[in-house]
Every structure is written in structure tokens, then in C-alpha cells.
Amino acid sequence: MSFSNNCKSDKVPGPIRGNGLNGICERACIQCDKVLDMCMRQETLTDLSVTMTDVVPATGLTPPYTFVSATSTSAQATISDLTVTPMGDDQCSSRVQCTITVPIQVNFVDAAGVRGSGSATVSVTRDVVLHTSAPSVMPYSIVASASLYSVRGTYVSDNTFTLTACLTTILKVIMQVHLLVPSYGYCYIPPCQEYNEQVCDGVFDLPLYPQECGVEPRCRCNLNSN
Secondary structure: OOOOOOHHHHOOOOOOOOOOOOOOOOEEEEEEOOOOOOEEEEEEEEEEEEEEEEOHHHHOOOOOOOEEEEEEEOEEEEEEEEEEEEEEOOOEEEEEEEEEEEEEEHHHEOOOOOEEEEEEEEEEEEEEEEOOOOOOOOOEEEEEEEEEEEEEEEEEOOOOEEEEEEEEEEEEEEEEEEEEEEEEEOOOHHHHHHHOOOOOHHOOOOOOOOOOOOOOOOOOOOOOOO
């Protein structure tokens, strides 16, 4: 069982059907990250140079390599060189300048057909305007998430590739707060449904003895007949 297939629809996440006020039983105080603002940028990076580290396997590979793909390894990205400058005419907005670094994994095949992979990073700069917050005791934070994907690349030398990659980055201004929200109470957690290939189901569904082809099954003897 899981949230997607259990029958207790009033105690699990999902779409609200009918009157959404039905079942609300309390005002709950929750601690969470409130998103004050966010922005997304999607771009195509060309002639992107990446150099692999932590190559697997560590030995026995024969260059030159043939590029296969590159993908980000985590949704979380690292922010560095962060500068936040409040806007003079708006105390709730700021100019945000930073560098976003995205961890990626590069997959390749060597000259002998052996598959390998290595770690690398891609860094991009951002200079944007975001709604931060009015002055308060609680501080806000600026975090980033990213997704990179590439299927086009060329091996250069010394574990270095030149890629064409699709990159999506999201900058968020968040603050840890305590929110008072209406609640339906605690969530029902169904028991796990263990995976089972059920390889015998088709066999056990067969009749014990074969039936005659094209003949409706019927009783061939009547034990009560004289």
C-alpha cells in the first residue's frame, strides 16, 4: 500500500473533492522554509569545457574517449561569491549576484569499448533582482537548485570534454518560519506493499486438467443417474 493506492482518502495527500472545509479539525503550527521569491533560467550552453575527476574505473582505460552523456547528480547546487545589494527605492527587493556550481557525472566509452564515468562541475554566474524581505529578526537565505543534461560532447584530452548542454537553474529566497495553517490532523501512513513478481500467477490460473478445444466444459457423468 502507499498514498497512491490506499482507500483512506480523507487522511492522505491528494486532490480535494467536495467542500475542502470538511474534516478540518485544528490550526497547526508548522516549521518550514517559506519561499519569499524565486526565479528560473533555462539556457543552452555551447563549447562548455569540463574536466573529469574521480574517474571510474581508475585504471585500464584507453583514450581517446567517446562521449555518451552528462547529467547533474543532485538537484541542489552550490552558491558562491554571493553579493546581495538592497535596491534603493524598494527595501524589500535586492540585486543578487552569485556563482552557481552544478555537480555532474560524465559518461563515456574508451577506445576499447569499456564504459567509464567521472565527476565534474559546471559553474554559471547570475545577476538578478529578487524580493528578499523587509528588515526582521529572522534572516533569509538564498539557495539554488539546478538540472543539467547533455548528449553532445567531444573528447579533447586529459579527461576533458567539450559539451553542449541544457541547463536549468532556480534561485530561491527562503526563510525558516513558523506558520499557522488549517489541518485535517495527522496523516494516515499505510503499510508498505512488498514487491512481488508473482511468477506463478499465470500457472496457478490454469485449469488442473486440459479442456477439449472448442467444446464447452460440461459434466460428463451424472453420479445421481440410475
